[in-house]
Amino acid sequence: MKKWMITIALLMLAGILLFVFISPLKSHKAVSQQDLRDPDFLDGKDILLYVSTSADQDAFGGGKSYALFISQDGTLSSFKMKGLELGSAKVHGDSVMLEDKNTIFTIENGLYSYKRTYQHTGDSAGFLQNTDGFYTLYNSGYDKKGDGYRSELYRQMNGEWKKDVIPCYIRASGFHDGAIYALVPTDDEKGYQLLQIQADQKKLTYQTITEWQYREGASIESQLAADDQAVYVMVRGQKASNLYQMVKFNKKNGKVELYDIAEYKNDEQTIYSSMPFSFKKSFFSYHGSLYFIDGFGKVYKIDAKTGKSRIAFALSPEKMKADFKEITQKGSSLYFFTYTYNQPAYIEQYSLKTGKKVKEKEIGKVKEIVTPKSHLKLYDFEVMKDF
Template sequence: MKKWMITIAMLILAGIALFVFVSPLTSHKAVSQQDLSDTDFLDDKDSLLYLSTSADQDAFGGGKSYALFISQDGSLSSFKMKGLELGSAKIHGDSVMLEDKNTIFTIKNGLRSHKRAYQHTGDSAGFLQQTDGFYTLYNSGYDKKGDGYRSELYRQMDGEWKKDVIPYYIRASGFHDGAIYALVPTADEKGYQLLQIHADQKKLTYYTITKWQYREGASIESQLAVDDQAVYVMIRGQKASNLYQMVKINKKSGKVELHDIAKYKNDEQTIYSSMPFSFKNSFFSYEGYLYFIDGFGKVYKIDAKTGKSSIAFTLSPEKMKADFKEITRKGSSLYFFTYTYNQPAYIEQYSLKTGKKVKEKEIGKVKDVVTPKSHLKLYDFEVMKGF
């Protein structure tokens, strides 16, 4: 009798232990604006995903987006918003910025929202140290008055959001030391001009650093990476359709250099597969080097001075098969998020210095939000703190 009771007790304890261990990974909570207003909401969160439907979904009233907050224990909190194609979610310290087609949300010791003009396509977002606030940039479309194309910039200044208009279509953008850099078409649309936009001043000013003519058929394959000396962007098709090159533009002189980075087998499928899975985050500057991640998960390390490149490491081939993939850098680490429908999601942490995988984290219940019928696309990924 005693043995039987001991066995039952052990099974109960094992069940409790299993529940405690498993339940966080199977936990999902849909949160409201009231939940985000709690001053301790962000305390246990270590990463953030932004997913949205594309702009055409809004034409039928079905547009939606989600901010997915991942906790340290792997559990998930989802905040539903309206849609915004290519929208952003940004983190700075203990502050978060989210957005949808007509609202900007900021979270810091509570939630604040700012209603703004309708936007259908985002571009990039970031944080301005000089104004101690976020900025977010949109490709807003053609002016209703017929004055041409416009991109709209919203900046937090003195705690309030300020709107400015940049009369160009922005093909790629980047940020460094108080300035936004934007690659925009020339008037004849046969090249690009690089703008330096002084976003840290109350009155927005910008000027052209240089103009660069590209070969017909060449394509921009990344956002801009910027350091103290130059602005960089990845292109394909300038010399050959199967060759990726880095364009380096000197900030002061406007001198343009092209450096060969990666060459692939010259067939249509290989060229298509080589395209970066993340236009927004696949190319960045870190400690005198540029890093470029291609569609095969190869991480190229490029010397910023010489343009010489080598493959530093390769992301997990198994994880590269996932339906959703996104990357982000924080400090000396590269974080790689993957999710396949109806399966657990994962975040892998890689060291940029050694190329080795440091950690892997499993996230449960993404499938509660992201399904084949949800039409959601992954547009941004941020890490709040190490895990």
């Protein structure tokens, strides 16, 4: 009898050990291009993260990036690519765009890849309704022929990728209604020109809307937000180093207005901590208001017409301590992704209307990809479906 009980106990222990060692493999799967060619690959996928090494890692041949697809049940699929600092991953409906230093990938009823000129630094990406395709913009560096700085724009038109060159450095960019807006330095580098780049037509055209002279020491703290009337950006140091202001560029008459948004204690540590943790996504337009999320997780709601602002709500103070933080807006929701090394990752959903946390989801296997030795940084975060 004792031998029989011991046998049963050993079998139970073996089952537990098998579950412990096998179940993590089920919840994290490394996928290949062949897997992405499956027309059903995106089914059930809710979240997309893009992590990559920085450009200096590529100098030694160690650059890499991953697209992390997270399913409804919390399982994670990782697709490995080459690196691209500040690269993007974008979602539109049932299609996805990914990129690395040499290739643009699109997933829609299968996988399509486009080999393009080497890029070392991304800027922004999005979707053009009129051409029914993605675009992606790069700060490409100085031309080898000595013709000056160039930024390269790739657009999907009639299903094919088209390359255009914008002959300037882009400090910040944004997109609205078929146009890409870009802040580029003036010739004397004492100000910025605001360009409107009409990207949804076959021939790329751009024009200068206005110029803005900034005070020495002032810094751009966000990408651009835009609506039908104006283009907006967050700056610090124009009036004082501890004051964030919103710059409003009127599209029709070129008028430039500044509004005080957030003021902090004037000491070095507080000023540093107040800086947005997401340059790409800390500032956006939604239903007649602008939203700005600072380094403390405070969410400011700004009236687009008057520039008046108030703190609408705050992100979880505990989650703000995480090693990795990123936000994304979809409809009336703000999603907040956090991850600390060797711990589960989390996504919190907040209502922009009420400021209340609606939902929270735990993701266990990000730690298998993003480790302290991986040198990976989080560069993009997209919600594919409501989770």
